[in-house]
Amino acid sequence: MIDYHTLFTITYGMYIIGAGDRDHGNGFISNTVFQLTSEPPRFAASCNKDNYTGSLIEKHQHFSVSVLHQKAQTDILGTFGFKSGRDLNKLEGRNVKYGISGSPIILDDSIAYLECQVVEKIDMGTHWLFIGDLIDAQLLNSTEEAMSYAYYHQIKKGKAPKNAPTFIAKEKLVQTKETGDKAIYECSVCGDIYDNNQEDILFEDLPEDWTCPVCGAEKENFIKINN
């Protein structure tokens, strides 16, 4: 039997995949970026077929990878991870550079970036796997450490959006979930859980200007989900 908790032992980084141009650019948070070959330096990135950035990659045949560091702000993770570029311009107000491919690179909270030219698009069911050859790569900041997906989960208390390759439905994990008598709240924007049984401060005692550690939603967006 598959124990879905096992999937949290697979190590990933945290990136913003960017695509498009100065007129229509977008990006989304991804943890599935990886090198496939050394000669040529070739990378793969998995992207949900519903993803707006995916349609921009298809159109322009390029994508950028901005490598996020551990101090990346909740606002960046919330906007690029849980909102759609169809509803808002995610790049507005950001420190953005347009690379040699034209793709937007998010300089805020990044330690490095890559740019790739698409050489293949592989159908993986719910997702496209974009294969790209490296055309540029630069370091931006050598003082911060790359954020790992485990860090995002454990320290930032982050979740995977529903369309991520590594999303795990709650019911798949519930079999071994520790339960308690105290109230459990869920963020109605991103699904983040605040469980009074596992926190030092009760949700009710959090200040009114407290915001969701994952997506930045206000406290009033949390709904109690147990009795």
Place this chain on the structure above:
Amino acid sequence: MIDYHTLFTITYGMYIIGAGDRDHGNGFISNTVFQLTSEPPRFAASCNKDNYTGSLIEKHQHFSVSVLHQKAQTDILGTFGFKSGRDLNKLEGRNVKYGISGSPIILDDSIAYLECQVVEKIDMGTHWLFIGDLIDAQLLNSTEEAMSYAYYHQIKKGKAPKNAPTFIAKEKLVQTKETGDKAIYECSVCGDIYDNNQEDILFEDLPEDWTCPVCGAEKENFIKINN
């Protein structure tokens, strides 16, 4: 211009990909294992075409992923990472379990394992990208942390073998390499560098029973490579 140091900011874990059966089983160290889709849970693993384990995956259409922890021993990393199953039986003397697919799972120094049934094999030039659907996944040890590729590099002083997707030839990194006047030694087995300019103890002062931190080769296998 591509700065190859950038590639070290991409985050990976450290795994043993296993394949074969009780009669002919093998495994190799990989850092490129990742989830592609959530429904179904589908994974990808990159494997050099010359790799013996790759031929076993092709034959049996299954592979296992043993997730290594931070305290994984040099001996495991050296044998599975830098030796070929064509020359020795890597599984001999190991704590091995044969999974529901028949693939060998290396229990020594692992915190979890996955088993996948191959659904596609994609040609990536020097490497095959094996796509597999998850058929089993179990946690083995919840006290140790997964080893990241960065940890292997920085703490274990590990290198990528020449046939790894993330191998970077030394001449690609040399442009920004810090140099010094002291002797630099290279392991003739795995290519690990011991640079007196960057170490607290001179190579010459290391005890005679010191071994290569990457592959376990004896001190006498190190050769001075500068003047």
